[in-house]
Amino acid sequence: MNKLIDDFQQNFLDESRWHYLTNGLKTTLIITFFAVILGFVLGFLVAIVRSTHDKTGKMKILNALCRVYLTVIRGTPMVVQLLITYFVIFGSVNIDKTLVAVLAFGVNSGAYVAEIVRSGIMSVDNGQFEAGRSLGLSYRQTMISIVLPQAFKTVLPALANECIVLLKETSVAGYIAIQDLTKGGDIIRSQTFSAFMPLITVALIYLIMVVVLTHLVGKLERRLSQSDRR
Amino acid sequence: MIDVKHLSKSFGEVEVLKDINETIDKGEKVVIVGPSGSGKSTFLRCLNLMEKPTSGDIFFEGENITQANEHEMNKLRQRMGMVFQHFNLFPHLTIKKNITLAPVKLGLMTADEADKKAEELLERVGLPDKADEYPSRLSGGQKQRIAIARSLAMNPEVMLFDEPTSALDPEMVGEVLELMKQLANDGMTMVVVTHEMGFAREVASRVLFMADGKILEQNKPSEFFAHPENQRLKDFLSKII
Numbered sequence: 001m002n003k004l005i006d007d008f009q010q011n012f013l014d015e016s017r018w019h020y021l022t023n024g025l026k027t028t029l030i031i032t033f034f035a036v037i038l039g040f041v042l043g044f045l046v047a048i049v050r051s052t053h054d055k056t057g058k059m060k061i062l063n064a065l066c067r068v069y070l071t072v073i074r075g076t077p078m079v080v081q082l083l084i085t086y087f088v089i090f091g092s093v094n095i096d097k098t099l100v101a102v103l104a105f106g107v108n109s110g111a112y113v114a115e116i117v118r119s120g121i122m123s124v125d126n127g128q129f130e131a132g133r134s135l136g137l138s139y140r141q142t143m144i145s146i147v148l149p150q151a152f153k154t155v156l157p158a159l160a161n162e163c164i165v166l167l168k169e170t171s172v173a174g175y176i177a178i179q180d181l182t183k184g185g186d187i188i189r190s191q192t193f194s195a196f197m198p199l200i201t202v203a204l205i206y207l208i209m210v211v212v213l214t215h216l217v218g219k220l221e222r223r224l225s226q227s228d229r230r
Numbered sequence: 231m232i233d234v235k236h237l238s239k240s241f242g243e244v245e246v247l248k249d250i251n252e253t254i255d256k257g258e259k260v261v262i263v264g265p266s267g268s269g270k271s272t273f274l275r276c277l278n279l280m281e282k283p284t285s286g287d288i289f290f291e292g293e294n295i296t297q298a299n300e301h302e303m304n305k306l307r308q309r310m311g312m313v314f315q316h317f318n319l320f321p322h323l324t325i326k327k328n329i330t331l332a333p334v335k336l337g338l339m340t341a342d343e344a345d346k347k348a349e350e351l352l353e354r355v356g357l358p359d360k361a362d363e364y365p366s367r368l369s370g371g372q373k374q375r376i377a378i379a380r381s382l383a384m385n386p387e388v389m390l391f392d393e394p395t396s397a398l399d400p401e402m403v404g405e406v407l408e409l410m411k412q413l414a415n416d417g418m419t420m421v422v423v424t425h426e427m428g429f430a431r432e433v434a435s436r437v438l439f440m441a442d443g444k445i446l447e448q449n450k451p452s453e454f455f456a457h458p459e460n461q462r463l464k465d466f467l468s469k470i471i
Binding site: 125127128130131132133134135136137138139141145146149150153226228 | 280306
């Protein structure tokens with residue numbers, strides 16, 4: 001027991017080492033938050049282009065571009081994308097690393113969100129589309145008012161899952177020397193030479209965030225399923 | 231009101247409609263019957279351009295609509311209501327929202343006007359207490375009546391019905407047909423694809439028989455059912471009556 005308290009003292013209290021964790025957590029949350037937004041925006045746009053192409057045959061060139069994007073992003077590891085974004089694309093400019101991470105993670109997540117949302121759009125019965133169009137609504141109005149809300153509801157669990165994956169994926173941000181939560185814990189380990197306490201704590205913090213997130217999504221899902229009650 | 235000239239429609243290799251010529255006047259109630267796969271629904275769906283004709287022309291109030299661009303097509307559809315076999319109500323919206331969505335989104339009514347109109351229509355279709363329910367809570371017959379109300383909210387000049395009772399349990403067919411009869415009595419121009427011969431007999435001003443992508447025979451309902459001439463029609467009627 002005493003050893004545990006000593007460990008705690010040494011890893012978190014001495015020299016205010018706990019700052020590594022709190023600052024790291026802040027960075028992790030910032031990167032995740034903005035990357036999720038970027039990913040959702042990108043993903044929805046790509047999904048709309050792709051499903052419009054599937055449904056109407058229009059937007060050939062945009063669709064081809066989107067397919068290249070999906071293939072490249074889904075075909076290469078996240079860490080490699082992060083390194084390329086930082087050292088190649090922004091290699092010669094002085095740019096905030098966190099911003100680089102937001103861009104890299106957002107663009108990566110967008111590809112997965114796109115396919116999730118597209119599957120949702122395609123799962124909405126074509127009759128919904130026809131009903132909207134038969135009332136005189138345009139393609140865009142039908143999409144926004146009728147199809148997307150239903151698609152969104154269908155894919156919500158998958159989107160939530162993507163958020164969770166992204167939150168955990170940001171732990172590789174240390175590759176471009178960002179001090180995120182994972183890196184924070186690792187720095188403490190390298191200073192105190194004790195691995196158990198900092199790493200388990202880091203894991204616990206991730207776990208708590210994921211559990212809370214899952215709970216919130218469950219709440220939202222229940223609210224959205226109001227229209228299914230019989 | 232609607233003039234169809236040399237209308238043909240193919241899906242790939244399959245020719246579904248073959249050189250159809252037909253005129254539908256204002257106030258007419260045209261009922262289209264025929265075996266499945268005869269092109270009835272496709273014909274109906276060509277009238278509001280849900281299907282794009284392969285060749286031929288359709289005139290609505292003297293205007294050729296076959297070359298309409300997106301915008302003109304949307305305008306045209308606002309004037310033609312369509313009721314589907316599977317209702318196609320919007321499951322994520324309340325009944326009232328189902329009815330008011332299009333008129334409000336298209337800027338034809340304010341939200342208040344649309345709400346009033348929706349209440350009026352719900353009264354008319356006999357479901358005034360369902361305004362705030364979701365479609366999943368309704369029976370098939372009720373859903374179809376709401377779908378009709380939704381179309382009527384646009385104040386259409388024509389109503390197209392694509393087998394409106396085919397997906398209903400038998401005991402619910404009556405309430406929907408009753409509503410359609412009321413609509414007919416109010417003078418609505420109607421084109422109805424159906425298998426309900428009783429409805430055709432009672433309400434139609436003209437019955438068309440379609441088979442193999444052509445209109446093989448048409449007549450007033452009394453003549454149509456009593457003295458069919460075409461052999462295909464005779465066979466068809468003998469099978470269903």
